[in-house]
Structures are given as structure tokens and as C-alpha cells.
Amino acid sequence: MTPAMSTVSLATLALADSRFPGGGHAHSGGLEEAVHRGTVSGSEQLAEFLHGRLHGAGAQAAVFAAAAAHAAARGVPPDHWSLLDAELDARTPAPAQRAASRAQGRGTLRAGRSALPSRALDELHATTGSPHHPVVVGVLLGAGADRSPADTAAAMAYLSISGPASAAVRLLGLDPFEANAAVTALRAETERIAAEAARTAGHRPGSLPATSSPALDLLAEQHQRHHREEGRLFAS
Amino acid sequence: MQAEHQHQGHGQHVHGQYGHRHPVDFDPTSAGPDPFAPAASGSRPVRIGIGGPVGSGKTALTAALCRTLGAELELAVVTNDIYTTEDADFLRQAGVLDPGRVEAVQTGACPHTAIRDDITANLDAVERLQQRYASLDLVLVESGGDNLTAVFSRGLADVQVFVVDVAGGDKVPRKGGPGVTTADLLVVNKVDLAERVGADMAVMLADAHRMRGELAVLAQSLTDDPAASAAADWVRRQVAEHRAAVGPSAE
Numbered sequence: 416m417t418p419a420m421s422t423v424s425l426a427t428l429a430l431a432d433s434r435f436p437g438g439g440h441a442h443s444g445g446l447e448e449a450v451h452r453g454t455v456s457g458s459e460q461l462a463e464f465l466h467g468r469l470h471g472a473g474a475q476a477a478v479f480a481a482a483a484a485h486a487a488a489r490g491v492p493p494d495h496w497s498l499l500d501a502e503l504d505a506r507t508p509a510p511a512q513r514a515a516s517r518a519q520g521r522g523t524l525r526a527g528r529s530a531l532p533s534r535a536l537d538e539l540h541a542t543t544g545s546p547h548h549p550v551v552v553g554v555l556l557g558a559g560a561d562r563s564p565a566d567t568a569a570a571m572a573y574l575s576i577s578g579p580a581s582a583a584v585r586l587l588g589l590d591p592f593e594a595n596a597a598v599t600a601l602r603a604e605t606e607r608i609a610a611e612a613a614r615t616a617g618h619r620p621g622s623l624p625a626t627s628s629p630a631l632d633l634l635a636e637q638h639q640r641h642h643r644e645e646g647r648l649f650a651s
Numbered sequence: 652m653q654a655e656h657q658h659q660g661h662g663q664h665v666h667g668q669y670g671h672r673h674p675v676d677f678d679p680t681s682a683g684p685d686p687f688a689p690a691a692s693g694s695r696p697v698r699i700g701i702g703g704p705v706g707s708g709k710t711a712l713t714a715a716l717c718r719t720l721g722a723e724l725e726l727a728v729v730t731n732d733i734y735t736t737e738d739a740d741f742l743r744q745a746g747v748l749d750p751g752r753v754e755a756v757q758t759g760a761c762p763h764t765a766i767r768d769d770i771t772a773n774l775d776a777v778e779r780l781q782q783r784y785a786s787l788d789l790v791l792v793e794s795g796g797d798n799l800t801a802v803f804s805r806g807l808a809d810v811q812v813f814v815v816d817v818a819g820g821d822k823v824p825r826k827g828g829p830g831v832t833t834a835d836l837l838v839v840n841k842v843d844l845a846e847r848v849g850a851d852m853a854v855m856l857a858d859a860h861r862m863r864g865e866l867a868v869l870a871q872s873l874t875d876d877p878a879a880s881a882a883a884d885w886v887r888r889q890v891a892e893h894r895a896a897v898g899p900s901a902e
């Protein structure tokens with residue numbers, strides 16, 4: 416594995432930035448549904464929600480982002496991307512979660528083809544126009560100069576909680592300082608999850624760790640159902 | 652995309668060497684809602700953004716344009732409502748175009764972000780429509796009702812219309828903002844209400860021209876002219892100019 420760089424690359428920062436135009440702003444990661452249920456109504460519950468999301472969906476996404484970065488850096492044959500994609504599908508049982516991941520993956524791919532073009536990205540695009548979000552993030556960062564699976568995993572884990580935190584501010588009018596502090600309170604855990612993900616980055620796709628987060632799966636499915644019935648602001 | 656997928660070395664078992672096919676649920680494209688390749692840019696329909704404050708008449712104008720132009724142009728609509736499907740439902744129920752030609756976008760409570768800073772969801776919606784109707788001439792993109800600073804990104808809309816409402820007061824054009832000052836067409840709507848709200852149309856239009864220089868301004872009442880004749884003419888010209896610039900859409 417390539418050693419981690421001592422500084423974080425600009426590409427990593429740009430991808431983790433909420434200003435990255437990949438469609439992430441319209442996804443709440445289940446937070447909107449949790450708000451409608453009354454599960455999250457203030458900053459304290461938001462902190463708990465984010466903790467669960469980081470360790471569930473966030474950890475799973477980090478694992479695949481790191482693996483994709485590792486694969487892009489070592490120059491795998493193009494059929495590797497459909498393997499990674501299929502393995503992440505297998506670890507994402509809820510159709511609504513798959514759809515949310517693919518929608519963000521599609522947007523990130525579109526924006527990434529302008530911002531960080533690479534042959535690996537073209538090969539991924541040729542495999543599917545709507546790849547999973549973590550796989551795209553991994554390819555974008557792994558194919559570039561930075562090539563740090565740990566940083567890629569950290570960016571991915573961060574994205575899994577920054578979106579819901581921003582959604583909470585918009586939906587509940589939370590104090591933005593408190594919502595932001597709920598994110599940064601998870602920095603040590605995020606780093607631990609990223610380091611863990613980097614350790615398995617070189618595994619065969621089929622052997623990558625599987626994390627389940629049934630509560631988030633259920634929230635995602637409920638969100639879709641309620642969107643059909645009464646309308647929801649966020650796409651997930 | 653195909654429902655059957657031939658693949659190699661997935662998990663424990665290897666199918667590729669036997670070459671057999673079987674239905675799988677893990678197809679990279681099966682769960683994605685829109686595995687469509689973007690259409691070639693040379694042949695794509697012209698995209699016209701319709702923006703403006705809440706309630707100014709964007710949906711009414713969109714419906715009127717569909718009614719007036721539906722028979723002569725292949726058109727489709729993307730809506731960006733705050734509450735997601737209200738405008739789309741209205742258009743579908745108005746019977747001005749068939750339901751498959753309307754796509755609603757969820758904006759995550761930030762309608763201006765969805766048309767300006769991050770146009771991903773809108774581009775996805777446009778691509779879905781292009782995939783469904785291969786020879787579209789025109790896609791109208793209605794923004795969610797927003798403020799005077801909300802404009803469409805040039806990456807989403809080729810040209811844009813900004814709709815303001817006489818009943819919002821005759822001060823609106825001189826307040827300015829990028830919508831009023833830079834949109835390709837400013838529509839001052841609901842002129843039938845001017846008298847009722849004490850709006851001075853002369854002031855409103857003079858201010859609009861002063862703020863906009865050479866850019867087009869149009870006053871209309873959809874109550875008096877449900878066909879939106881003048882706006883429809885403007886749209887026809889945009890479609891013709893786009894065709895002249897990039898060639899006819901792929902038939």
C-alpha cells in the first residue's frame with residue numbers, strides 16, 4: 416500500500432467540500448425521515464444519529480472508497496469496477512439506499528469527469544453511468560496524485576455525516592454551531608474508521624468487510640414511501 | 652440495461668468460465684434509477700429556465716407554454732418545487748402534456764442550489780426525459796419559488812426567463828438582483844391585477860428596462876391571455892436560434 420501523505424490533497428478537500436457539485440446537497444441520509452418521526456428534534460439527538468450513521472453507512476462507504484482508491488492507484492483491469500460495484504450492492508440490502516448511493520455516485524461521476532479526469536474514471540463510467548458513491552470517490556482520489564486510501568476513506572466517512580448535519584440545520588433550524596460541533600465531535604472515530612478501512616483496502620472485493628445498519632435501511636425505505644404519499648424535501 | 656448479467660468471479664463462485672447466464676440482483680445497473688448515457692450535446696433540446704419568486708406565475712406560464720406549443724414542438728418539463736411534486740402534479744392534472752413528460756426534482760430545501768450551485772439532480776431529470784423522448788426540441792425547467800438572487804446556472808439553462816408578479820408591488824424591478832437584471836427575458840406577470848394593488852405599470856416597465864438595458868421585457872396577464880402568446884413567440888425564437896446553432900435534434 417502506498418504510504419499516507421503527510422498533507423491532505425486538494426482533491427480530497429474538494430470532494431469532501433459540501434460545495435462539490437455532485438448532487439449531495441439534496442440527500443439527508445435518512446435524517447429527514449428521522450425528523451418526521453420525531454427521532455431527531457435537537458442537537459443532542461442529531462449527535463446520536465450522526466454517531467450511528469458514521470459507524471453504519473459511513474464505515475461501509477469508507478471501506479469501499481478506500482478499496483476503490485487502492486484499486487485505481489494500482490491500475491486494475493476494468494472489470495474490477497463491476498466487481499466492486501456488485502459487492503457493495505450485496506452489502507446494501509435496501510433498494511432506497513442503493514438508489515441514493517447510485518444517484519450521488521452518478522452526480523459525483525459527472526462532476527468528477529470535469530474536475531479530476533482519469534482513465535480509471537472513464538473505465539468506471541463505461542461499466543455503469545450510475546456507480547455507487549464510494550466507488551466513484553475512491554476512483555477519483557485513487558487515480559490522482561494523492562493515492563491515499565486512508566484520506567479517501569476519511570473523506571467518505573465525513574461525507575456520510577456532513578450531509579445529514581446540514582439537512583438537520585435546514586429542516587429543524589438547529590443552531591449551526593451545535594450541528595457543526597456534532598460533526599467535529601466525531602473526528603477521532605472518523606479517523607479510526609478511516610484507518611480501519613485503509614487496512615482492508617487491498618482485499619479482494621468479495622472479502623471486504625460488511626457492515627449492516629438496519630435502522631438506516633428502514634429509514635431510507637420509509638422516506639421513499641412517504642415521499643410518494645406526501646412529498647419529501649430531500650431525495651434520501 | 653439487461654436484467655441478466657454475465658459476470659466473473661463474484662464472491663466465492665466463478666461463473667464466467669462456464670459462460671452461463673442467470674438473473675442476478677447485483678447488476679451494477681439494476682438498482683440505479685437511470686443508467687442512461689447522456690445524449691450527445693450537439694443534438695440536445697434547448698433548455699429554458701423559468702425562475703422567479705414564489706407565486707409569481709411560473710407554473711401558470713409553463714402550463715400556458717405547453718398548451719400553446721405542445722402541438723408544434725416536442726417538449727418536456729422539469730419542476731423544482733419546494734414541496735417536490737406540487738407543480739408537477741398541477742401540470743400533469745392540467746392535461747397540457749402527458750404525465751411522462753414531467754419530471755420533479757427534490758431540492759433538499761434549497762431550490763436555488765438545485766438550479767445554480769449544484770445542478771446534478773436537474774441534469775439527471777433532463778437526461779431521463781431525453782432518454783424517454785429521443786427527439787425533444789425543448790425542455791422547460793421551472794425553478795422552485797425563490798428570491799430575487801436566484802438564477803439558473805448556464806450549465807443547466809441555455810436561456811432563462813424570470814417571472815415577477817405585479818401584485819408583489821411595482822418596486823420589484825428596481826430592487827434588481829441577478830434574476831431581474833440578467834435573465835434573458837423578464838416577464839412582468841398578472842398585469843390584470845395592477846389596478847387592484849395600486850401598481851404603476853409605467854413605472855414598473857420603465858424600471859425594468861432601465862435595470863436591464865437591451866434585454867427583453869414582456870408584460871402579460873395569463874388571466875386575459877391564457878395562451879401566453881408573446882412569451883410563446885419568444886420561446887419559438889429561442890428554439891429556432893438553438894436549432895440554427897447546433898443543428899436539428901436527432902430524429
Ligand SMILES: Nc1nc2c(ncn2[C@@H]2O[C@H](COP(=O)(O)OP(=O)(O)OP(=O)(O)O)[C@@H](O)[C@H]2O)c(=O)[nH]1
Pocket residue numbers: 703704705706707708709710711712732738795796797840841842843844871872873874875
Ligand atoms: N390574476 C392573475 N393570476 C395569475 C396570473 N398568473 C398566475 N396567476 C395565479 O397566481 C397563482 C400562482 O401561480 P403559479 O403559477 O402557481 O405560481 P408559481 O410561480 O409557479 O408559484 P410557486 O411554484 O409556488 O413559486 C395561481 O393562483 C395562478 O392562477 C395572472 O396573469 N393573473
Ligand SMILES: [Mg+2]
Pocket residue numbers: 709710711738793796
Ligand atoms: Mg410553480
